[in-house]
Amino acid sequence: MNLLQYLPGNSILHRLNPVAKLAAAFLLGICAIVSQSVIFTTLLIVLLLGICFACGLGKRALGLTRNLLVLGGMMFILQLFFVRSGDPMLSAGGFTLITQDGLSSAVLLGLRIIATMLPLMLLFAITEMNDLCGALVKRLHVPYRYAFIVTTAFRFVPLFTAEFHDIEDAQKARGVEYDGGLIKKLKLSVPLFVPLLMSSLKKVDSGAMSAQLRGFNLRTVSSGYREYPFTAADIGCILLSVLMIAAAAMI
């Protein structure tokens, strides 16, 4: 499953203005960073999942959460063993392994990773890149060139992922063994990244040429026929996100 792929739908989340969705995603991310409470951060994740299920995005949200759990788990382990302050909870041979502060900050950090990234990743599931690009140009007056660069970069992620897997297969077929330790993997990264870099440069070059041939430089704010008006739901969504930050700061 491509986790950055747009999922078509007509839910209230889908219908929000792309700029409002982008703002809400950032604000909810800030909310997760501001929060110092494990309970609040957990509730934030549950709330986000609940909204996703209500809008028919439950499967994608669970998939994203599962992937983020891996990242959160890694951060949890690092934090657990590196925070030395607080009362010792687990010791071995006179050496403190886990402290109370370490555990609580590790849990908070793990949850924070999930709560910060989930809204940003969900943004891609409910927003078409063309709409995001158009709304950035129309509503925020971002120059089309820069809006296009940002949205194209995200659009290329799944393409590069697929290309990466194909290159990996091609190198395996030549006898490259990717199982093994980290050092071995690092040594064998050349046959993976050199072809990926070369093909990416070629893709970017041909993409730029194709865009120029279709009059990329002629595009202005008025070139897009779609308008992206703000509605009460958009303003409500942003306000709710700001209120969440305030609540996170107070708890």
Place this chain on the structure above:
Amino acid sequence: MLRFENVSFRYPHSDSSVEQLNLHIHKGEFVALIGSNGAGKSTISRLSNGLLKPDTGTVYLDGTPTTAIRTSQIARKAGFLFQNPDRQICQNTVREELAFGLKLMGLPEAEIQDRIADALGRFSLDGDWFPFSRSRGERQRIALASVLVCRPQLVILDEPTTGLDYKECTAIMEYLTRLNREEGLTILMVSHDMELVSQYAKRVLVLTGGRLIGDGAAGQIMKDRALLGKAHVLPAQIPALALRLDEGKEKPQFSDVFTIEEMFDTICRLRKKGDSEAGKGAALS
């Protein structure tokens, strides 16, 4: 050399699959795999060298199940040439590119240098070339050379001539045919190019919807219009013309014609025969 026993495979989140495939490719054969897009050709080629593992059934390469050995070990016996050479090429010079696979095999330096010198000559390559700046045809030649320099017993070619001009295409195919004929290299070629299949392959496998619907000598398959129609494949032009010329004839005269040369020779022979019969008739009258 390669055996599929009741092999089934289905991609997750996709309709593409291979179902209950039984197949045996013998050492020294030149086999072409044909079918429309999504018929399962690439899946079979990837199952052959262990890049994909079957859901059910077993793929045997030289008597060993592909599930029992690592892909890197399979690579020593089965070389794979991808449609896009840029996925394989990863070194700064052609010489380093050729050495890459040999070093992975753990060969001694002297043998590596011998094989590289031999491959550079055979493929008309310059060892100091920067591979990425060469033409598509040259990159494909570099990729093929880096596969064959490892001297595999089986080589799997996935659309090997896509994007090549006639000269480059002929050079690559003639070289592979010579290896097949003289050194007994087993070749499994996936191709959409019916002219190429008709000209070079000795045996053809026809696929549709992940099922093998035809398996036989190239001559027999290339003239089976009904079978090719089922696989949504257009027959090559020369066999199609030969079939048309033999239509309704009691004694078919073009049944062994698959290439332009064979067609030319047969037409010349028939003209000579016609001329001599006309001469005999004139002498009698």
